Amino acid sequence: MTQPLPILVAGGGIGGLAAALVLAQDGHAVTVLEQSSAFGEIGAGIQLGPNIFRMFDYLGMTESISRVAYFPPGLGMNDVRTGEKVVRVPLGEVARAAYGFPYGVIYRADLHQVFLDACKAQPNVNLRTGAKVESFTQDANAVRVRLAGGDTVEGAALIGADGLWSRIREAVVGDGKPRVSGHVAYRAVLRREDVPAHLWSDDVLLWGGEKTHLVHYPLRRGELFNLVAVFHSDKYDEGWNTFGDTAELTARFADAVPQVKELLGKIETWKMWVLCDREPVKNWSDGRVTLLGDAAHPMLQYLAQGAGQAIEDAVVLREALRFTRGDVAQAFRQYQQARYLRTGRVQLTARFYGDIYHASGVQRELRNRMFQGGTESAGFAGLKWMYEGIDPGKLFN
Numbered sequence: 001m002t003q004p005l006p007i008l009v010a011g012g013g014i015g016g017l018a019a020a021l022v023l024a025q026d027g028h029a030v031t032v033l034e035q036s037s038a039f040g041e042i043g044a045g046i047q048l049g050p051n052i053f054r055m056f057d058y059l060g061m062t063e064s065i066s067r068v069a070y071f072p073p074g075l076g077m078n079d080v081r082t083g084e085k086v087v088r089v090p091l092g093e094v095a096r097a098a099y100g101f102p103y104g105v106i107y108r109a110d111l112h113q114v115f116l117d118a119c120k121a122q123p124n125v126n127l128r129t130g131a132k133v134e135s136f137t138q139d140a141n142a143v144r145v146r147l148a149g150g151d152t153v154e155g156a157a158l159i160g161a162d163g164l165w166s167r168i169r170e171a172v173v174g175d176g177k178p179r180v181s182g183h184v185a186y187r188a189v190l191r192r193e194d195v196p197a198h199l200w201s202d203d204v205l206l207w208g209g210e211k212t213h214l215v216h217y218p219l220r221r222g223e224l225f226n227l228v229a230v231f232h233s234d235k236y237d238e239g240w241n242t243f244g245d246t247a248e249l250t251a252r253f254a255d256a257v258p259q260v261k262e263l264l265g266k267i268e269t270w271k272m273w274v275l276c277d278r279e280p281v282k283n284w285s286d287g288r289v290t291l292l293g294d295a296a297h298p299m300l301q302y303l304a305q306g307a308g309q310a311i312e313d314a315v316v317l318r319e320a321l322r323f324t325r326g327d328v329a330q331a332f333r334q335y336q337q338a339r340y341l342r343t344g345r346v347q348l349t350a351r352f353y354g355d356i357y358h359a360s361g362v363q364r365e366l367r368n369r370m371f372q373g374g375t376e377s378a379g380f381a382g383l384k385w386m387y388e389g390i391d392p393g394k395l396f397n
């Protein structure tokens with residue numbers, strides 16, 4: 001066991017809380033500094049691949065997650081213009097047999113709440129709201145963080161889990177603003193009773209079209225229905241929580257099959273997300289300061305892995321601190337070394353999957369034939385490296 005350290009975490013999203021929890025479990029005194037006035041997550045769905053359930057298993061959280069998750073029987077893609085089935089990968093027992101862990105989906109607010117409750121149950125986690133990190137300094141022994149309003153907080157280490165527009169990243173990596181992909185996502189959640197039976201699907205179902213796709217799946221044990229419509233657009237507001245333009249959405253899906261149009265028509269108000277990522281980097285640490293989650297490796301959502309990779313980060317960071325017996329700077333170097341190729345591969349592969357979903361012309365025809373010609377399990381095999389996940393016990397031996 002290493003000497004308990006006072007550790008600061010900037011950002012109380014899924015990544016920041018995951019880091020706080022695992023470090024507190026090792027006895028460290030963790031202070032989470034969250035800029036918002038309350039901890040919380042936006043209302044939308046999140047997919048959790050078997051690699052993420054492997055982490056929940058490792059953290060003893062499978063039961064609390066499973067209580068609020070939904071386990072879809074399959075993952076499918078249809079052509080949005082013709083309605084033809086492109087591919088369907090069975091999940092359930094097939095995913096368990098292949099990877100030892102299930103594929104689930106969860107309401108973001110529920111996932112965040114499970115981590116928040118677990119953090120609250122740890123006496124050595126101090127959860128601070130209204131605490132916006134402005135800047136930091138460090139020397140050989142400590143990191144000092146200055147908050148908006150002038151307060152300073154000191155710790156032995158600082159983990160920047162402050163998301164896509166990370167302040168900490170500006171100081172550590174300094175690679176400017178995130179790359180705006182030109183894709184936007186509109187999201188909405190319906191209650192089960194508001195979705196007519198002929199529009200409901202138990203599967204995670206993606207309708208792929210030219211520069212557009214719609215994905216939907218049930219949430220919270222099947223009580224809710226999550227919809228995310230993605231399309232290419234040069235109209236966007238920076239942020240994750242502005243209102244979408246329904247007229248633009250309708251125009252983008254003008255040649256969709258009636259079932260999709262009917263489903264889109266069920267929603268009066270959409271919330272918009274501008275989708276950004278960054279080029280992968282291999283150095284996101286500086287002495288006693290490191291990054292985690294979207295701050296370190298923001299990715300497009302096409303592989304549904306951003307939150308999952310943040311949770312993997314948290315586990316690897318803890319293993320690195322254990323391995324170096326609390327030598328923070330060395331642990332942060334080991335942690336990023338263990339992570340950058342895997343997270344970089346997810347970042348780059350996610351872009352490629354976006355192209356596949358949004359294909360048109362010959363590319364679309366080829367996609368449909370290639371997927372339709374493959375065996376069902378082949379659809380899953382291409383992402384084996386990702387879904388297999390990591391074995392925390394074997395990382396630094």
Ligand SMILES: Cc1cc2nc3c(=O)[nH]c(=O)nc-3n(C[C@H](O)[C@H](O)[C@H](O)COP(=O)(O)OP(=O)(O)OC[C@H]3O[C@@H](n4cnc5c(N)ncnc54)[C@H](O)[C@@H]3O)c2cc1C
Nearest residue numbers: 011013014015035047133163293294301304305306307308
């Ligand atoms: C459309 C869409 C769909 C997605 N689907 C999936 C999916 O299915 N599966 C999946 O795994 N991932 C998915 N993701 C990705 C996932 O949402 C993110 O990767 C994940 O939320 C990142 O978590 P984080 O904790 O690193 O950052 P964030 O969730 O951004 O949290 C950062 C926190 O830091 C706080 N903060 C920011 N700046 C400061 C500051 N200066 N001081 C203090 N606090 C600060 C913020 O208020 C926030 O609470 C999706 C993303 C999008 C856009």
